[in-house]
Amino acid sequence: MRHTTAADVRLKRIPRYVFCFLTIFPVLLMLFSLPFLDELAEFNFQRNVSKSMSLYNLTEKKYDDSNRRRLIEQISLFNKEQKVKNEEIFGTLNNYSLVIVIQVNIRLHYLRYLIRSLGQAQDIDKALLVFSHDFFDENINHLVNSIKFCKFIQIFYPHSIQLYPNVFPGQGLKDCPRNSTKDEAIQMGCLNAFNSDRNGNYRNPQLCQAKHHWWWKANRVFDLASLQSYKGLVLFLEEDNYVLKDFIHVLKLMEEITKYSCRHCKLLAMASNSNTEAYYKAAMQTSKVAITDRFSNYGMVFNRSVWKEIIKCKYSFCFYDDYNFDFSFRNVFLSCMKESHFLVLYAARVFHLGAW
Numbered sequence: 001m002r003h004t005t006a007a008d009v010r011l012k013r014i015p016r017y018v019f020c021f022l023t024i025f026p027v028l029l030m031l032f033s034l035p036f037l038d039e040l041a042e043f044n045f046q047r048n049v050s051k052s053m054s055l056y057n058l059t060e061k062k063y064d065d066s067n068r069r070r071l072i073e074q075i076s077l078f079n080k081e082q083k084v085k086n087e088e089i090f091g092t093l094n095n096y097s098l099v100i101v102i103q104v105n106i107r108l109h110y111l112r113y114l115i116r117s118l119g120q121a122q123d124i125d126k127a128l129l130v131f132s133h134d135f136f137d138e139n140i141n142h143l144v145n146s147i148k149f150c151k152f153i154q155i156f157y158p159h160s161i162q163l164y165p166n167v168f169p170g171q172g173l174k175d176c177p178r179n180s181t182k183d184e185a186i187q188m189g190c191l192n193a194f195n196s197d198r199n200g201n202y203r204n205p206q207l208c209q210a211k212h213h214w215w216w217k218a219n220r221v222f223d224l225a226s227l228q229s230y231k232g233l234v235l236f237l238e239e240d241n242y243v244l245k246d247f248i249h250v251l252k253l254m255e256e257i258t259k260y261s262c263r264h265c266k267l268l269a270m271a272s273n274s275n276t277e278a279y280y281k282a283a284m285q286t287s288k289v290a291i292t293d294r295f296s297n298y299g300m301v302f303n304r305s306v307w308k309e310i311i312k313c314k315y316s317f318c319f320y321d322d323y324n325f326d327f328s329f330r331n332v333f334l335s336c337m338k339e340s341h342f343l344v345l346y347a348a349r350v351f352h353l354g355a356w
């Protein structure tokens, strides 16, 4: 999910502390004592598999210009049509449903595991999955369309590198190379020579796309026709996440806590930002959630009314100097929605398997 180590440095610079614990007895205690060890073994296996897989080759030119124009049209049609698949089997959304949004780039092998984990989850039949793609790929589409366990919809980021490889967000001819020094850039006369980021690097199309896609997607999701009267929770995942079987049940318990004990909890997170792998076993032995001011970007959940507040803070997101979306998003809460608290799950229900 994070693409750079610089971000980790930034995280350490802002030590924030947990100021309140809540223990949700006895329901969670029972829940957490369930034997998760099988799943843990599988989780390890997933990691080993995914580590050994190489990334797709992004430079491969699959589409030439005329194909690309057709693709732009096709994507525009898809986005207009907003076809919810499997709705005839699982019924329309109600306020007790769950909307799960998944940002998908190109890592098919991770997505396969995420979908499998979702398929095994309790109550998944009441959820709507929204797949938001920035790469149109037949194999990915085929995988998504094989889903039988709940309703889903696909949306496509219309300003992707795939569609615009030689202009923004792709690498334009006059864009400065990411790793050139300022002097080199000025000598070269490239366009953004005077606008390197805080680490002295120039724009990286992939990282830039991730942030723009995230913001587009969140806007788009709340605008979807099928969500117009939906007031419930929206969970944000990424293609390289993995969920545990009871994650929906636990999320509903968290929602109850916000109603009765934490009205300022704007954001729920299904894992803390600590190293989730190392944390896993220890966390499984606790039944704690924390009301905290320590932001977590893992398995973030919020509803439409919170989203409306976030939109008002758009400048805090858009003008934040970031390699991805998550620190920008955190900045919204730190600099604009300052009264917010977060409700963070100690025993994670969402895991991050990817290496980036």
Ligand SMILES: *[C@@H]1O[C@H](CO)[C@@H](O)[C@H](O)[C@H]1NC(C)=O
Pocket: 041, 044, 045, 048
């Ligand atoms: C995964 O790899 C680690 C070391 O890389 C090894 O200790 C572990 O047994 C492996 N797990 C599985 C399920 O193969």
Ligand SMILES: *[C@@H]1O[C@H](CO)[C@@H](O)[C@H](O)[C@H]1NC(C)=O
Pocket: 057, 058, 059, 060, 061
């Ligand atoms: C990616 O594909 C391009 C064109 O097919 C090829 O020249 C390049 O070597 C490939 N890169 C990797 C890392 O496989």
Ligand SMILES: *[C@@H]1O[C@H](CO)[C@@H](O)[C@H](O)[C@H]1NC(C)=O
Pocket: 093, 094, 095, 229, 230, 231
């Ligand atoms: C959700 O609740 C609101 C009122 O709070 C209602 O207007 C709306 O129709 C409900 N939506 C669904 C999908 O049930």
Ligand SMILES: *[C@@H]1O[C@H](CO)[C@@H](O)[C@H](O)[C@H]1NC(C)=O
Pocket: 177, 179, 180, 181, 184
């Ligand atoms: C930037 O990276 C490219 C390829 O990774 C390399 O060929 C080039 O020398 C680097 N330039 C600088 C200024 O480091």
Ligand SMILES: *[C@@H]1O[C@H](CO)[C@@H](O)[C@H](O)[C@H]1NC(C)=O
Pocket: 231, 232, 258, 263, 264, 265, 266, 267, 303, 304, 305, 306
């Ligand atoms: C949305 O979440 C906020 C913050 O947790 C909460 O105060 C509000 O009641 C929620 N809205 C609905 C309609 O559930």
